[in-house]
Amino acid sequence: MSTKNPDAYSYLIKCLQVLPNVGPKTAQRMAHTLLQQNRDGAAELLMALDRALKQVNHCQSCNNFCEHEICHICADPKRDATRLMIVQMPADVPAMELARCHDGLYFVLMGQVSPTQNMDLDSIDLHKLVARLSGSPVVEIIIATSFTAEGDATAYILLELFKEQPYKISRLARGMPLGSELEYVDAGTLAQAVYERQLLNNT
């Protein structure tokens, strides 16, 4: 195991650190698991990653991860196309679907704006949202960002973006515990927060 010219083992440890919150020590433990304890699992992970990189793209409509042009929710003619719920992450969609309180469509920002990082807008797909809305039948926009500093900042950015637009804009009710993230909230609380969503402008 020369440290100058990295061998396959060291190279794997280096590459594993692309994962969030994984440093050298954790990567070492992961490499050990993959190569020593569970080679079958590692081979399956290899296949899954290969398949995901090849097949997973973004739904042209809602921006969620998707293997087709349009995801099954956006393709469903029974969904109410006049109401659009904007969420931060892919995981928020199944969480909301489980709550069975929103029969409109979604838009997934794929990130959030961070007030501690100069409100950098590159971390959310705003241009895709604008393109999604242009010429669409959307009347109501439900901002379903988390009730964290980042979620609040993201909601603020969205409100600014739609300031001059005729949409009815609301945000999830603060029936949700402060500091909580959407994907972790139980279905009942989530449903309540949707029913009591608060109007943010006067239209």
Next chain:
Amino acid sequence: MSTKNPDAYSYLIKCLQVLPNVGPKTAQRMAHTLLQQNRDGAAELLMALDRALKQVNHCQSCNNFCEHEICHICADPKRDATRLMIVQMPADVPAMELARCHDGLYFVLMGQVSPTQNMDLDSIDLHKLVARLSGSPVVEIIIATSFTAEGDATAYILLELFKEQPYKISRLARGMPLGSELEYVDAGTLAQAVYERQLLNNT
């Protein structure tokens, strides 16, 4: 994203859970990083994992991860083949090499025995160790397992294994770390350092 027939995204999330301490939520965050924030890094990880699974095996002599039959340490004729240091994990070898205090060879157990899991011996490669020692010129065995409950249990197992053998067997000294100040050393270490105090004169 149907939950019944997993798509490529859900399949990746499932397969990422082969990694140690990675549950569904962490896997979800990882998949998001790999597919949204860093596809280049994900592609590199894919390559690294593929290469590692194909190329990384075990050194026939020391059992460490290695891309050849014999690793560069075991192949080095300048190493003292009469002294064998037994360590738990691959990471222990470079750590010990950095200390420049052992010019013998190594054997990597690739695990440890856990006293809380019925001292299951399957987690260490004992049969490979026995094969390694049979007919070898080894005279001295240095047990360099960690000073944890698991490391102690592993050392005990090794000592039992070699009970009837003529090897000179030792374990790393316990005591105060170099450069440590007495007041900051934990009580257990301090007590051990007192019990195993070294005589400085010849009387």
